[in-house]
Amino acid sequence: KNEVEQSPQNLTAQEGEFITINCSYSVGISALHWLQQHPGGGIVSLFMLSSGKKKHGRLIATINIQEKHSSLHITASHPRDSAVYICAVRYSGGGADGLTFGKGTHLIIQP
Amino acid sequence: DAGITQSPRHKVTETGTPVTLRCHQTENHRYMYWYRQDPGHGLRLIHYSYGVKDTDKGEVSDGYSVSRSKTEDFLLTLESATSSQTSVYFCAISSGNRGLSSWEQYFGPGTRLTVT
Numbered sequence: 001k002n003e004v005e006q007s008p009q010n011l012t013a014q015e016g017e018f019i020t021i022n023c024s025y026s027v028g029i030s031a032l033h034w035l036q037q038h039p040g041g042g043i044v045s046l047f048m049l050s051s052g053k054k055k056h057g058r059l060i061a062t063i064n065i066q067e068k069h070s071s072l073h074i075t076a077s078h079p080r081d082s083a084v085y086i087c088a089v090r091y092s093g094g095g096a097d098g099l100t101f102g103k104g105t106h107l108i109i110q111p
Numbered sequence: 112d113a114g115i116t117q118s119p120r121h122k123v124t125e126t127g128t129p130v131t132l133r134c135h136q137t138e139n140h141r142y143m144y145w146y147r148q149d150p151g152h153g154l155r156l157i158h159y160s161y162g163v164k165d166t167d168k169g170e171v172s173d174g175y176s177v178s179r180s181k182t183e184d185f186l187l188t189l190e191s192a193t194s195s196q197t198s199v200y201f202c203a204i205s206s207g208n209r210g211l212s213s214w215e216q217y218f219g220p221g222t223r224l225t226v227t
Contacts (some may be wrong), residue, residue, distance in 0.1 A: 031211055035218075043154075043218040050211055056159065086153065090146060090214060098144045098156035098169055098203075 006102035013111055019074040021105045023087030026068065033099060034061050034072050035086040043086070046072070077109045099106050114138055115219040117202050123225045132222050134202030136182075142205045143176065143185040144216065145169075147198040158186055161180065163206075183191040192226040199223050 003026045009087075013019055022031070034046040047061040049056050049070075054061050063070040074081055086108050088099040114137035124130050144156040153226060156169030158177040166177050174196060176188045189196055202219040 031214060033216070042220045045215055045217065048215045049161075050214065088154070098146065098159050099154075100156075100170075101154040103151070103153040 004087055004089055004100055004102040004103050008105060009103065010097045010106045010108075011106045012110065013077060015078060017077050017109075019077050019081070019107065019109075021072045021085050021087075021107070023072070023102055024068055025089050028092040029068075029089040030092045031090045032063055032070050033088040033090075034070075035088060037084045037086060037104070039083070046085075074107075079109045079111050082094075082107055082109050115202060115217060117200075117219040118221065119222060121164070121223045123227060124192050125227055130164055130192050130224065130226075132187040132200055132202075134185045134187070134200045134219055136185075136204050138206070138217070139182060140204040140217075141182075143179065143205050144203040145185065145187045145207075146176075146201045146203065147171065147196075148201060148221075149198050154199045157187065157200075159220060163184055181219050192224075194226050197224060197226045 006027050007022045007049040008100040010045045031048055033048050035043050036046050037043045049061055049063050058075045084104040086104045090099055116135045118133045121224055129166055142161055144159040146154045147157055148154045150199040157171055157173045157175050160166045160168055160179040178186045200222045205216045206213045
């Protein structure tokens with residue numbers, strides 16, 4: 001069974017700090033997703049990646065396939081970045097199958 | 112935003128009653144998924160569909176059934192609701208029609224179900 005582990009579970013930081021959230025998984029995957037969920041809100045896809053690095057605004061996602069590890073970085077963090085960030089993977093060859101999720105990282109950015 | 116709606120958005124029901132949740136999409140995507148989200152467990156796959164009348168079980172399918180008679184609708188039924196099925200239910204879709212990017216999943220707003 002593919003396990004997805006995220007760290008830290010909870011993170012509180014000051015506005016402007018550089019944030020890193022980590023995700024590790026145990027078996028081969030075809031893609032890794034980073035999702036964002038605001039309190040009481042829906043789930044939004046931030047990134048889907050299978051190799052290398054992607055950047056969108058202040059968010060950067062990287063993946064190392066050999067080490068089975070991904071990181072999500074937030075530069076110049078802002079209180080509106082406060083949310084739960086969820087890592088999810090798709091098994092290799094499992095096109096139609098759903099995702100397997102980490103338990104999420106609860107991020108609070110204080111002004 | 113992908114056109115995905117869920118109904119109802121909130122429901123309170125009693126143990127033993129049947130409940131049906133509906134997911135409706137306007138994107139004509141082939142793949143649809145039902146997940147539940149619980150504290151301490153995160154999101155878990157209940158059932159998924161890879162086409163009209165084509166469905167399969169996920170990680171936590173016991174106590175749930177699904178149906179997909181039209182591309183746009185995916186129904187999740189709790190035949191006899193139990194308190195352990197109190198959760199937030201999310202529907203998601205993906206097209207899966209070409210390349211890796213087509214497997215991106217778009218989520219509905221969620222349904223909060225309470226079984227008393």
